[in-house]
């Protein structure tokens with residue numbers, strides 16, 4: 044069944060209070076660090092001070108002698124596992140690499156790489172002992188920058204890494220893990236046909252996801268090998284799968300409970316602490332809790348990839364694009380696995396371009412292993428492609444929004460990366476942007492306006508959900524995706540809509556791995572789509588059962604029963620004349636009509652709807668300080684159908700703000716030894732309330748016919764356009780193009796000084 | 807080393823605790839008193855997740871020592887609601903969906919309450935600057951600011967904004 048007719052909806056599309064809300068405003072919700080177990084120990088990880096070094100020896104004697112220390116582990120306590128691709132998290136991952144990332148094996152590959160861990164009776168003792176672990180290092184040359192890492196004479200991180208995607212296979216190990224290509228048409232031909240061409244180079248910096256909650260877990264290993272894990276992650280099933288593999292534990296012996304998660308944005312789609320804590324707990328015979336400090340979060344986890352983006356466009360004078368090329372060199376951090384694939388695929392996805400050539404490089408360097416961050420890869424490539432399109436618009440003297448309209452991908456357009464688009468809403472976002480009052484607001488001196496669009500795939504995948512009818516006529520929804528931003532509310536709303544009862548009578552629970560069927564992690568903007576589909580189908584099965592029970596009570600055929608507004612009705616005069624039976628009445632009699640009423644559905648959801656967005660940004664430049672103030676921001680997005688509009692707006696507003704941080708401030712600063720210089724919120728500055736204007740989220744609804752309510756994923760695409768939107772606005776304001784992120788005051792000042800040599804001389 | 811005995815008042819209740827000299831108030835709240843509503847996002851005074859009200863002023867409890875609570879009055883997130891009656895700021899956070907993950911929320915609510923205790927009629931800009939020490943990575947602050955301004959309106963006896971449903 045589908046519920047695409049918006050007018051018929053009673054619950055979906057409203058803005059009720061989320062079921063976990065009160066606990067979160069009174070301080071009662073249990074996040075990763077909030078749990079305790081009797082007799083538990085505190086863990087602390089010892090980390091590398093070097094960017095690249097061989098571990099010659101580790102001496103734990105002094106640390107072990109500290110009173111209160113109960114166990115110490117190193118990589119020797121984790122089984123050595125073979126190289127094997129893993130598909131349990133978001134993006135490419137290798138189990139062996141993940142193990143070495145949790146605990147360095149042989150070499151440390153970045154400043155902050157874990158080398159050992161201690162469990163002790165107090166945090167202070169654990170910290171003291173961790174500092175007493177003596178590691179003898181042979182320091183090796185290191186490399187931080189992506190293009191430096193690609194040079195033939197660069198220090199090589201992994202001597203068994205040979206570039207994939209090159210024929211013949213290279214004989215020499217390098218830091219280029221792979222080279223990938225996508226082609227459509229014949230780029231050389233298209234380039235010849237172009238009347239105007241443009242070629243530009245852009246750079247982005249790796250940035251941290253910067254969830255406010257540091258990683259934390261509390262684990263316990265029993266003498267019989269059964270383990271419990273309570274941790275903050277984007278997927279308890281992901282935690283279970285990784286821990287089982289990294290430690291050689293049967294999956295059935297792990298029960299992983301999701302803590303409330305204090306932000307993830309992709310950064311909590313892999314494990315850092317849980318395997319280490321399990322190893323400590325096993326050794327010590329006691330529960331172990333580990334909580335990272337903020338410094339550890341910056342040095343040891345995330346970040347998102349950054350890199351170099353080279354773009355070429357060839358166009359006709361009327362603005363039609365005939366050729367485009369994109370080269371992306373993306374940072375993977377210490378192990379292969381940057382999101383270079385999606386980066387390549389997303390850059391031109393908004394447009395219909397006949398001849399396209401795309402090349403991507405996945406490059407390792409002595410930085411922390413990158414993790415997913417909201418639409419991983421897309422913000423990098425799109426900063427390049429959408430900035431360059433703006434430069435082309437200026438060259439062609441065509442309005443940038445018009446240029447996008449001329450080339451917009453539509454129903455039936457074949458995207459450069461393969462698929463033929465169906466049911467997409469890109470042009471609708473352009474229409475809504477064009478019609479928005481924002482576009483008519485006059486700009487003052489040193490102010491500018493920028494437009495940029497973006498795309499993200501969104502995914503579906505495996506989800507299970509159950510709906511239980513309770514004996515008083517309420518219902519419980521059980522599913523397995525950590526709620527990062529109101530998904531319990533959306534699940535309860537969809538179930539309430541199908542059951543025809545009030546939202547307040549349905550409660551949604553996120554269960555542990557032993558209490559619900561498998562759900563792939565919370566990522567890829569999949570939860571409302573895929574898990575929502577499972578919840579909807581489970582609720583529909585419950586309705587079928589409710590009708591059957593009513594039929595039984597009335598002694599008529601189930602086909603002769605209708606379900607409407609939470610009640611069973613005889614389907615017509617022929618069905619007989621009975622007073623309607625409410626869900627509550629049927630539930631009360633369930634014992635006499637066949638037992639409890641419930642349904643579980645397990646699916647692999649297909650048909651996730653692509654997400655497109657168009658953003659409008661106004662900025663003002665302070666010519667003295669080089670500071671960029673975002674004055675106004677409007678983000679238009681095709682959301683399919685907003686289940687809970689407030690939480691959809693919230694995703695958009697949050698994604699935009701992260702994008703603005705990436706555009707203007709955020710970057711990692713390494714010293715000459717490859718040590719991170721800004722591992723704290725004081726020096727790594729994310730946007731604060733006074734930096735931001737209100738952000739208007741405009742939801743365009745082009746329903747996705749593959750979801751019962753028409754939902755599309757909404758969480759990721761909002762971070763894709765902002766960097767280019769800001770850069771385009773800056774170019775509009777001061778006439779200078781900023782091509783390197785972050786567009787921080789010193790860079791703006793340098794650009795303005797070039798425009799204004801007399802002032803420079805006067806200073 | 808012997809622990810320090812501290813007599814203080816937390817959320818209106820007299821409280822005594824023992825703590826190490828170097829233990830922060832945040833550690834005392836979370837680990838000794840099991841008041842885990844105050845969060846540690848940084849431990850360095852940069853994120854505001856640990857905000858508490860100390861004798862009427864917002865402070866980062868991660869920058870305060872447990873022993874400094876001696877003789878003072880501390881309000882934590884657990885003390886903002888009166889029994890089961892939420893403070894208007896809490897109620898408006900819920901209505902406006904001003905939380906996504908909810909980790910920054912205790913600190914933001916404590917800081918916002920302190921703002922409204924001092925100024926029942928803050929402008930948007932004043933609110934943004936007051937809350938500039940409370941990092942939120944999820945919301946982009948839009949709904950947070952709206953919730954606080956709306957709570958202020960309600961506390962002034964005005965009808966408040968209705969969140970369309």
Ligand code: FES
Nearest residue numbers: 849851853854868
């Ligand atoms: S934990 Fe105190 S300010 Fe961040």
Ligand code: FES
Nearest residue numbers: 906907942943944
């Ligand atoms: S709601 Fe997640 S950090 Fe603010």
